[in-house]
Every structure is written in C-alpha cells, then in structure tokens.
Amino acid sequence: MHFEASSSVTLLFDFWDVHGPAGMVLSVFVVLMFTLFYELLKVLKVELSDRLHGPASPFPSPFTPQATCFPPPPPCLLPQLEYHESNSAIVSSPSESSLNPSDSANTPAANTNWKRWLLHGLQTLLHTTQVTLGYLLMLCVMTYNIWIFLGVIMGSVLGYFLAFPLLSKV
DSSP states (O other): OOOBOOSEEEOSSTTOEEESHHHHHHHHHHHHHHHHHHHHHHHHHHHHHHHHHOSSOSSOOTTSTTOOSSOOOOGGGSOOOOBOTTTOOBSOOHHHHHTOOTTTSSSHHHHHHHHHHHHHHHHHHHHHHHHHHHHHHHHHHTTOBHHHHHHHHHHHHHHHHHHGGGGGGO
16 A cells, blocks of 8 residues: 545545545545544543542652552541540441431532542543544545645644643643
C-alpha cells in the first residue's frame, strides 16, 4: 500500500464519497475538525479526572519520603471504635451507625458520592466518545489518501496547540 494524492476517495461510509477538489477540501476540513475535537476531549477528560481524584499525580515521585509501594488504607478500613472510660464498652461502631437511617440521605457524604458517580459517568461517556472518534480517524488515515492524512496530522497539531495550554488553567 502507498499514499495517493487523488481527489477521489470514499471516507468511512458509502454516503461520504468524495469526487473533485472542492469535496476533498471540505472533507479535509471536516476530518481536521474531528481531530481537533479529539484533542479537546483529551483535555476535558484530564480536567474531569482532576475534579474526581484531585490534581495530584497518580504516581508518587520516588524521591519523596512519603513515596511508598502501597497506598494508605481507605478510612473505612481504619478502626472506628470509641471506648467509654467507665466500662470500656463500645459507644459507637460502624454497624450501629448504619442502622440509623434518619440522617444518611441528607449528609454531605451522600451528596459527594452522587457527584462523584455523576463525574465518573461523564468521564466514561467522554472516554467512549474519544475512543470511537480515535478509531474513526484511524480509518480515515487508512484510506491512504495523503490529503486526509495531512488533515488528521494538522488537526492533531492544531488541537494540541490550542487545547493543552488549557491544562495549566485547570
């Protein structure tokens, strides 16, 4: 296989059949915009990840004294037992607090969990869109048309140039 500089190509679907220079220019522009949108999705996904997990890097630096092989245990696994001084009986335990349904629906923790699930669902939708768009762009490149290929490359360059400065503002 080799690249062709033809102005006649069928992109992705039968209805996207390009014949002539004007159609090729329009198709290159559309592919360029898809690629630009793909790069913007990557930045948006990073922003949502920062909102969900915090801006810290998922990989600790090996040169910091806090760097360990294993993360600390989650707070739900830490002992939450309180002892009364007079008879050393358990005053509250996780099982007793879970039996009291009066305030569990209106707590800030329940609201935070709802927001986290909503952000995670949105992040999953963005990931699915990004993967689908990436495969469609790959199929566009696999037409071996030099103009479409250059449209994907220029869209990626332009998208990176415009989108990644937004990461410093996140």
